[in-house]
Amino acid sequence: MGLIIQIIIFLFTVFSLLALYFVYKFYIKPKVLMGFYEKQGVKNLCFSPFIGKYSFVSRDIASKSDGFYSIKDFLAQNPDCKYSMTNLADFVCVQLYDPDLIKDFYNCKHVVKHKFGVEIFQEFMNGIVFAEGEEHSRKRKIISQAFHYQLLQSMIPPLSEIYDEFIDKIKDKKVDDCISMFQEISAESVLRLFFSKSFKDYKYKNKTITDNLIDLINIAGQLAKSAEYAFLGKTFLRFGKLSALKKTSRDLKKIFKEVITNRINSTNLQDLKHKQRKDMIDYLIENQGIDKIESENKITIDTIIEEFITFYAAGLDTTGHTLGMAIYYLSAYPECTKLLSEEIKATIKSQADLSSDNIKNMKYLQAFVNEVLRHYTIADQLFMRIATQDIKLGNLNVKKGTILNVGILENHFNPKYFKNPYQFNPQRWLDGSLDKLPSYIFNPFSAGKNNCIGQHFAQINIKIGLIKFIQSFDFEIDPNYKLILTFQFLIEPLQPIAIKFNSKKL
């Protein structure tokens, strides 16, 4: 009996200590730090144990059909607010809105990407997204030298071909999930950016390479936001899904390694100079940027594969969601479709007119894409950054260990800059009202040394997609469809967007 009581007391003590530890870690510690920021005038966006601002999502879906409504509306209530704070797990997260502070943030070398979530992806891709400091600048320089304007121009015909292939497949059919279809298209476009060719004939575990890579990215996304990861960390996942993920990625990388090695071995530098359509691998070979050993100007085949998978992951969801949502906006706002159709008819009379100069001159198309990037904002904020030491941003003292981020979404809805921000209105980009927009307020691709390296590729891809789809189809959305935005790994519609693509009547 005495022993049982002793065990009960022991267990009670252990549980009480654990409970105290959790209360301290997830409640008292962040609250104390938030007090430090409150004294400096940082507004409290929300404190909710563990999940911080994400606690708004289900409430806002129920009341506003938009899980991000409170976050978007924050600056409507406080248009001059420079920064706000919330908590996440045991961290305090400070979001920056003021352009000068955002500039300081981008330039501060004591702010680096935080590993939370990101480390799951790092298990199978280790490209520039995750590199810091010297390593990041070195890799970014080599990739930028290959990923230049000529490459973008030479991507117009292959991108156009990809769209033609999909357009053929979906003619007069209903696509149940428009975003998934555009994810597939975006995935294919990154494959062709690097390798020119499609990998349709390469199979792994009875699936195409594209499908395998998409699965890898989706599984990693699910693991990164899973409760087991949040509470027990990466080590716990090592023995289950994570090791399967690593095995698949190792096997896929072998396939790509063989393809690149064969390309290098069979390429003649003289012939390459005259090649018409060059891809990323061609430019890396031509710039002599590939070697067996990494150095200042060279990367290895293994590094290229890491970069390819990184580009694939970075391009897939962002471009796919943006294009899917663009089609939603076209279905919901027929007057936009009409204006776009007119511009397309006036500019692109034949396939030969689909040039980067013509696309650049299409003002309404640019305004429409800008408005989709603003009103939808696929990247509501950056990957979490952490202050590695005490720093100062403007007048704000930031404690080591604070999570910092840029409030991209909040700034996109600040009525001080964007009148009637909830209104989807491409015209605002043409009527002069945004001519004096300060830097970093419209910031869908971020800025600074980690800005989106794929932004020009993404824009040209989105624009070609819109031109091709508008030329080919009238879009029919279920009149009862109601767009409700929620949070998965990114902001996305709660219900898939189903569209019937009716062939255009000539």
Ligand code: HEM
């Ligand atoms: C609508 C489409 C896109 C949007 C809105 C977007 C947005 C962003 C944002 C906000 C960042 C900064 C992330 C951070 O620093 O935490 C970023 C980085 C990046 N993006 Fe994109 N992106 C898009 C498409 C693409 C595409 C198509 C590619 C590749 C083909 C790409 C490749 C990258 C890479 C490699 C980085 C990391 C750059 C670095 O750290 O140096 N993105 N993107």
